[in-house]
Amino acid sequence: MEDFDKIEELIEIAEKNNISLAQVVINREIDLTEKSEEEVRDKMRYSLQVMRESIEKGLNEDVKSMSGLTGGDAKKVEKARKEGKSLTGDLFSRILANTLAVSELNAAMGKIVACPTAGSCGILPGSLITIAAENDFSDEEIIDALFVASGIGVVIAKQASVSGAAGGCQAECGSASSMTAAAITYLMGGSNEEVAAAAAIALKNLLGLVCDPVAGLVEVPCIKRNAAGSSNAVTAAEMALAGVKSVIPADEVIVAMKKVGDALPDSLKETSLAGLAATPTACKIKEDLLQNSL
Amino acid sequence: MNNLSAFDIIGPVMIGPSSSHTAGACRIGNLAKEIVDNKLKDVKIYFHGSFKETYRGHGTDKAIIGGLLGLKTDDSRIKNSFKLAEKEGFSFEFFPVDLDDVHPNTMKLEITDQEDIKTPIVASSIGGGNIIVTELNGTEVKLKGEYYTLITFHNDQPGLIAKISEILQIYNLNIAEMEVLRKEKGRQATAIINLDQKVEKNILQLLRDIPGIQSLKLVKPLV
Structure with missing residues (x-):
């Protein structure tokens, strides 16, 4: 099996065999699972379908989380966009609305694709599918881009972590944003180096982000951090596609993320003991929720 | 990983x-x-x-x-x-x-x-x-729900585990992992046997018929 532990190796395999980055990830999956290329692509096609449904549901249904803390923000952004009140342009508003839609649906016990986690599930579909629709890409092209995102995620999971409990939010929303930046850059025809630069820039920008969920729930600040993750992914992709390079190579950024995660105190890694979770308002919310539940 | x-x-x-x-x-x-x-x-x-x-x-x-x-x-x-x-x-x-x-x-x-x-x-x-x-x-x-798992509750006595593995061997069922636990010597014991393959009903019956087996379950892996 031609496996890769680093983004550098992923690119090397592609260039040595004169195949795309997506094909390297697909070939690895075929070897790993002993399935056909068609079966592997079909599985990703199903993920794409669920992602699209999650955007639709999040935008159109009455979405309210179990705790009652969140829901309905995607609709607000979408409404403002439709009324022509977008500050930064129609496409960007749609990316934000679609990202919020998926994240809010997740908090409301809707069906989503974890990518890489449930807490960060809005970033990849919210950005990639929206940009693909704007540019009329085919499903097969989007599926290729999803495999590229997945390949970046595999490297991050191998070298660092994609779990908030292990590495903080930089490992969840940071990884999702990095995967998404790479996928967008790939979809838009960026070179292998540009894909790696996009992944590096996106992850660098969210380095150090802590995981401090209010009352321990995947809601505050997670949902809005998904929106930030999308905006960061688009920022990184836009720069990479323009030829902006990352001074620190992607693989070194990933190792830095791991080390920052290790250095973060446990109180800022999903335990809800510090950060936003320890604010007076958060403590009151937690108390109220506990009284209502047990 | x-x-x-x-x-x-x-x-x-x-x-x-x-x-x-x-x-x-x-x-x-x-x-x-x-x-x-x-x-x-x-x-x-x-x-x-x-x-x-x-x-x-x-x-x-x-x-x-x-x-x-x-x-x-x-x-x-x-x-x-x-x-x-x-x-x-x-x-x-x-x-x-x-x-x-x-x-x-x-x-x-x-x-x-x-x-x-x-x-x-x-x-x-x-x-x-x-x-x-x-x-x-x-x-x-x-x-963990990763394998076909046999769970036995049996008398803690010599040779019982050997009989189980003998039957598994005859039917070419491979043991991936196995653990035998007991609270007290000579009393009730439990074996957790993780297998790579499914166990058919007739084989389960053969295992249940081993003297000293009180009960035996097969748990399918989670998807």
Whole structure:
């Protein structure tokens, strides 16, 4: 099996065999699972379908989380966009609305694709599918881009972590944003180096982000951090596609993320003991929720 | 982590909001249902640690009931599992508990099936939707739902394990992992035997017929 532990190796395999980055990830999956290329692509096609449904549901249904803390923000952004009140342009508003839609649906016990986690599930579909629709890409092209995102995620999971409990939010929303930046850059025809630069820039920008969920729930600040993750992914992709390079190579950024995660105190890694979770308002919310539940 | 699939990163498809608190809870229910292997009548669920503090906000309560009803982690009906349970005449109740030195995401289930047989289970959700049953019928076990697993309750006597493995060998069933546990020498013991292959009914009967076997179950792997 031609496996890769680093983004550098992923690119090397592609260039040595004169195949795309997506094909390297697909070939690895075929070897790993002993399935056909068609079966592997079909599985990703199903993920794409669920992602699209999650955007639709999040935008159109009455979405309210179990705790009652969140829901309905995607609709607000979408409404403002439709009324022509977008500050930064129609496409960007749609990316934000679609990202919020998926994240809010997740908090409301809707069906989503974890990518890489449930807490960060809005970033990849919210950005990639929206940009693909704007540019009329085919499903097969989007599926290729999803495999590229997945390949970046595999490297991050191998070298660092994609779990908030292990590495903080930089490992969840940071990884999702990095995967998404790479996928967008790939979809838009960026070179292998540009894909790696996009992944590096996106992850660098969210380095150090802590995981401090209010009352321990995947809601505050997670949902809005998904929106930030999308905006960061688009920022990184836009720069990479323009030829902006990352001074620190992607693989070194990933190792830095791991080390920052290790250095973060446990109180800022999903335990809800510090950060936003320890604010007076958060403590009151937690108390109220506990009284209502047990 | 070298066998990490592309679909471990983009996936699983699941009902939110949390792989550990929602998908994991559902899978604990799935495995408990497999272990009991009979229609359920009642369950008492004791939430410990993070489950206790956040179960309602994460839908852990709905997910465990959905799992016990056989709903998979991506089934949208999980959200309405309480009503489904009601329809099936299956009652349930939740309690807070402080178990001792266990994983923060741990729950204890006291399941009663239609024949009034009680099965106590302790299980933890250990990340990314992965789970482990750590206690079954008061015996310490390690069940992750990754294999076809034989669970025996047998008399602690010489040669019994050899007889089990002899039958498995005849039918070319490979033991991937095995653990034998007992509370006290010469009394009741439990064997947890993880197999790479499915065990057919006739072979199960041969195993049950071994003198000294009190009971034997086959638990299918979780999907």
